Amino acid sequence: MTNRQIEALAPWIFTLGIFVFWEAAVRLLNVSSVVLPAPTEIFAAMHRYSVPLLKNSFVTLWTTLAGFALAVGFGLLRGLFVGWSRTIYRGLYPVMIGFNSIPKVAVVPILVMWFGIGEVPAILTAFLISFFPIVVNVATGLATIEPELEDVLRALGASKLDVMRKVGIPRAMPYFFGSLKVAITLAFVGTVVSETIAANAGLGHLMVQAGSNFQMPLVFAGLLLLAIEGIGMYAVTAWLEGRMTGWAFRSQQSAGG
């Protein structure tokens, strides 16, 4: 086997290794399944409750994606707005920091009071938590245009809009796609937090229910599915980033030539 093949297989081998270690530890130390269920029990629970698990994973997935889509749309617009001029950047930045430092868990009860128990608070929590990194990244990309390049364009008679269209926006794209990786993970956190507090569907909700019935294998099954969904969504955004802004990676590798 070549080095490259080993490298490609390594993540799978490690994952498998963790499960094997876990199983062995639980069996050897005789840990009660109410405290920590063995992977085999978790897989058994996954099989037994496959229908409710799938249903609830789907709810979590679509609410996360809805919140994330809102965050991308508004985040991009807001980022462009904030990055447009130094004054706006300076003025709005502290406000956004303040807003971002509010723990989003604290907002969930308010959202529930406004919109009732259901998917809407989950979507909004996902949106609120993942909005910020997108705004900051887009704004930073725009605000850090090389001044000399701006001089070149302005000496040609370019308007602010021209500078943004030709340089600012393409330049901010690697920042934008980079932020999506962070944002999707956060959106996921937001949805699950909201589901654990107040919801009637979703993996978070299912885990709380299962926990109160002491069905630990089912709780862990939910956890495992959350991990799988999280990895999947991260992979999609990472792929998108490489696809859309590959030049940014390549130009860093051979800068200065």
Added chain:
Amino acid sequence: MIQLDDVSLAYAGRTGPVLALEGTSISVAKGEFAAVVGPSGCGKSTLMKLVTGLVKPTKGQVAVNGAPVTGPVKLAGMAFQNANLLPWRTVTENLMLPLEIVEPYRSNFRRNKDEYRARAETLLDTVGLKGFGDRFPWELSGGMQQRASLCRSLIHEPALLMLDEPFAALDAFTREELWCVLRDVWERLRFTVVLVTHDLREAAFLADTIHVMSARPGRIIDTRKVDFPRPRSLDVCYEPEFSALVLSLRNKIAEVRQS
């Protein structure tokens, strides 16, 4: 072409206003190759921004083409020490950037795109970058990027070319090679050039007129005509008159640095 009358410029520094230029007067004729030399930090780059209308003088008048400058002049090509090419565009697309902004090219851009592309490739050919148009800037060496940057500043055939130490980051051989590239392009098109540099040999080799600036606040303290016959070859750099000119410029600058 360019007329600065008693121009002063102060900007707000951290500890009160800083005077970058004081009482500077300079005049560059149409088609003239002017160089500005001086100690570092003497406001040479400020001078460029004034002429192109990117900053307004605190006092005095700047006129380009007989009209007072009130905003960006819209006809100048600029190149700096860093090539500043856009990494997401190929070299040819980078060259075409000014055409997407300057009228009348801008309005016809879509219609004449192929023609403009051909023009970019011809220009690349003249600076020795034939066949590199489809590469990305980061695939090029520093010298090649700088050639491309020079092409970008020339593609819209500007009446005025502003160069701010464009060759400063290059090695000596590449630099001399690019002097000749610039010389040839200028001999052919005869646009007006203002070259800001701290390389006295560069100024003496390329320019018709050399303006020497004092330390901050900058003022023009000396103006020399360079009479070496054109077209000049690099051999001129090894003639005694050339060395004498460079030496006297050097002494002049050493003098103003002390004071």
